Amino acid sequence: MEIHSLPLHRIHDLLESRKLGALEIVSAFLERISAIDPKLNSYLAAFSEKAVEQARLFDSGALDYAASPIAGTPIAIKDVICMKGALTTCASRILAGFVSPYDATVTAKLRKAGAIFIGKTNLDEFAMGSSTENSAFLKTRNPWDTERVPGGSSGGSAAAVAAGLCAGALGTDTGGSIRQPSSFCGVVGLKPTYGRVSRFGLVAFASSLDQIGPITRDVEDAAILLQAIAGYDPADSTSVDLPVPDYRAALDHSLQGLRLGIPRQYFIEGTDPEVDRAVREAIDTCRGLGAKIVDITLPHTEYGIAAYYIIAPAEASSNLARYDGVKYGHRAQNSPDLMEMYRKSRSEGFGSEVKRRIMLGTYVLSAGYFDAYYKKASQVRTLIKRDFLDAFEKCDAILAPVSPVPAFKIGEKSDPLQMYLSDVFTLPASLAGIPGISVPCGFTSQNLPIGLQILGPHFREEMVLRVAHQFEQATDFHLRTPRFMI
Ligand code: GLN
Numbered sequence: 001m002e003i004h005s006l007p008l009h010r011i012h013d014l015l016e017s018r019k020l021g022a023l024e025i026v027s028a029f030l031e032r033i034s035a036i037d038p039k040l041n042s043y044l045a046a047f048s049e050k051a052v053e054q055a056r057l058f059d060s061g062a063l064d065y066a067a068s069p070i071a072g073t074p075i076a077i078k079d080v081i082c083m084k085g086a087l088t089t090c091a092s093r094i095l096a097g098f099v100s101p102y103d104a105t106v107t108a109k110l111r112k113a114g115a116i117f118i119g120k121t122n123l124d125e126f127a128m129g130s131s132t133e134n135s136a137f138l139k140t141r142n143p144w145d146t147e148r149v150p151g152g153s154s155g156g157s158a159a160a161v162a163a164g165l166c167a168g169a170l171g172t173d174t175g176g177s178i179r180q181p182s183s184f185c186g187v188v189g190l191k192p193t194y195g196r197v198s199r200f201g202l203v204a205f206a207s208s209l210d211q212i213g214p215i216t217r218d219v220e221d222a223a224i225l226l227q228a229i230a231g232y233d234p235a236d237s238t239s240v241d242l243p244v245p246d247y248r249a250a251l252d253h254s255l256q257g258l259r260l261g262i263p264r265q266y267f268i269e270g271t272d273p274e275v276d277r278a279v280r281e282a283i284d285t286c287r288g289l290g291a292k293i294v295d296i297t298l299p300h301t302e303y304g305i306a307a308y309y310i311i312a313p314a315e316a317s318s319n320l321a322r323y324d325g326v327k328y329g330h331r332a333q334n335s336p337d338l339m340e341m342y343r344k345s346r347s348e349g350f351g352s353e354v355k356r357r358i359m360l361g362t363y364v365l366s367a368g369y370f371d372a373y374y375k376k377a378s379q380v381r382t383l384i385k386r387d388f389l390d391a392f393e394k395c396d397a398i399l400a401p402v403s404p405v406p407a408f409k410i411g412e413k414s415d416p417l418q419m420y421l422s423d424v425f426t427l428p429a430s431l432a433g434i435p436g437i438s439v440p441c442g443f444t445s446q447n448l449p450i451g452l453q454i455l456g457p458h459f460r461e462e463m464v465l466r467v468a469h470q471f472e473q474a475t476d477f478h479l480r481t482p483r484f485m486i
Contacts, residue, residue: 003028004164005481008073008221011167015058015072016065022058022072026051026116029074033119033165039146041138042159044079045087046119054116063114069224069248071114076166078157079120080127081212082201083107086117090203091135092125094349095329104201105236106170106212106229113228118166121156125351127177127205128316129153130419131408134353139410142184143482144448148407151181157215158185162482168216168225172202174209175308176402176426179438182215183402183451186440186480188468189215190222193459194433195240197226198233206315207238209308209430218478219439219469223247226461242459250462251469256290260467261395265301266425271404278442278450279401285474286399286467294395298387303380304428309420310364310377311431316354317361323349356416385432392457397467401425402438402451425453435461439468440477449477 003011003025014020033046051074057063058072065071077083080090082100084107089095103111110117124134132140132155140155142148143163150159154171158181161169171178173191182189190213197212204210214225227248232241262283267276287293325331325345332344350358364373391398402425413419429436434455441452452471456464472478 002164004032007217008167009069009224011073012065012069012071022055022116023052025072026055026074026118029118029166036163037165039141040143040159040163041140042121042150042156042163042165043076043119044089044091044122044137044156047086047117051116051118065114068113068228070110070228073115073167074118075110075115076119076121076157076160076169077107077117078123078154078169078171080123080172080203081107081170082203083117083120086120088120088203089137090126091123091137092349092351092354093136093330094323094346098329102201105198105233107201109229121154121160121169123156124153125354126203126316126320127153127172127174128353128357130176130180130422131413132156132181133410134351136351141410142407144186145407145446148409148448149184151184151407153177154189154215155181158182158187158189161185161187161215161217164481168214168221170212170225170229171215172210172212173430174206175312175430176423178213178215179402179426179436179451179453180423182438183449184407186449186477186482187215187217188219188222188437188439188478189213190226190437190461190464191429191435192226192230192461193435195238196435196459196461197229198231198236198239200233200235204319206312207319208315209312219465219472220248220251222437223251223465240459245462247462247465250466253466254290255286255467255470258291258397258467259294259395260286260291261294261296261391261398263296263298263301263391263398263400265298266400271401272406274444275401275404275406275450279399279452282441282452282471283399286471289470289474296391296394296398298391298428300380300383300387301428304384304431305420305424307377307380307384308423308427308431309360310373311381313357313361314365314374315361317358317365320354320358353416381431384428388432388434397463398455400453400455402453406444406448406450429455434458435464437464437468439472441471441475442477443480
């Protein structure tokens, strides 16, 4: 097998056993990025010189592979996460040229663990979208079919992992942005519990929902990367001070006797029949592995989209108020006064989806409308969370589709509402704050990947990873690579 199609843990094994040097590996990935990425646009920036410099430190023995299971492996970071000295654009013109003066906690943790940062990946502007088409700079293409979107908003990270342009990546998930692109690109993506991973240094979109998580080639890699970034951080008041279990150790426990819940609201008309079939077959596979399949109900599922598309824009409108052209980022020229400078800077700097969210969010928070919209949506959110808490009385984890459709064509969903509706199966878990993973579970007749979503109770990532790993090891979907890879 070629280096680029190996999972991160295998690359680390090769490094540690001195079968390959870090420079050899980093150069192989960098060459691939220059050869292939112009067709995919998964990266906004590649860090060729710095990555090579760091690889040399490993080869010379100044840095040690034994430092961690990711030491010496090339990792890509979604460009909404701060990295000291590197551009952090959020794929927005308003932040074009902004160099982050500090590391996000996750970046600092990966740096300490010896990761080699290979580049920053493309996304929907400020992570708002489901296709990466909202990036102000590039349209990322799906490696399985370059006429199609990679999903979003972490489309750059998912496409880079799928195309073998990094060993693993970080994405962020506010309403599905790790799980959905992972399912569209045939890779593994884990959204941790809200509070499990520090968001210090993550540019905020919707603060009560945002989480950072891994996008990887297999489940073991997801466990390894999560281990490296999880844990309490005094710099993020929403991070939770709970012990972090050994995620890798949990993977090998069988599914024997585990109760897996099938929520009837996730098997509905409107889902692509090939997606529905693949997920049902995945359920049968889990049954065959000894799991007990139980029917469950999540009765408020249908209100997820409405609640999310009130809460997320409301928080975004507040978070994005800081981009005023004064402190950093784009500033409009030749403004006659301060108000005009604010207005012009924001009009020029933000793209249309971001403007739509700011307007929606401002509206639902305004006096007179707050109770009818934001407060109501928050109450619905509580009901959705309770649905999950009740369900987890009856089951240990939940199986469902990630997205009702496989990767769609670039430009196909021009109506924002159509785009929002495609988030139907990922939003409820985000609103509830529970962990969820997407793991490859099949392909359509057009050879497009399909993802199985596995959801678990709060802070039970090890349960989600275990079910995903057991399913993955019983199937071979994760071993297929896009034709593009060859
Ligand atoms: N697609 C959803 C949105 O547009 C979720 C995005 C995300 O998780 N960052 O808001």
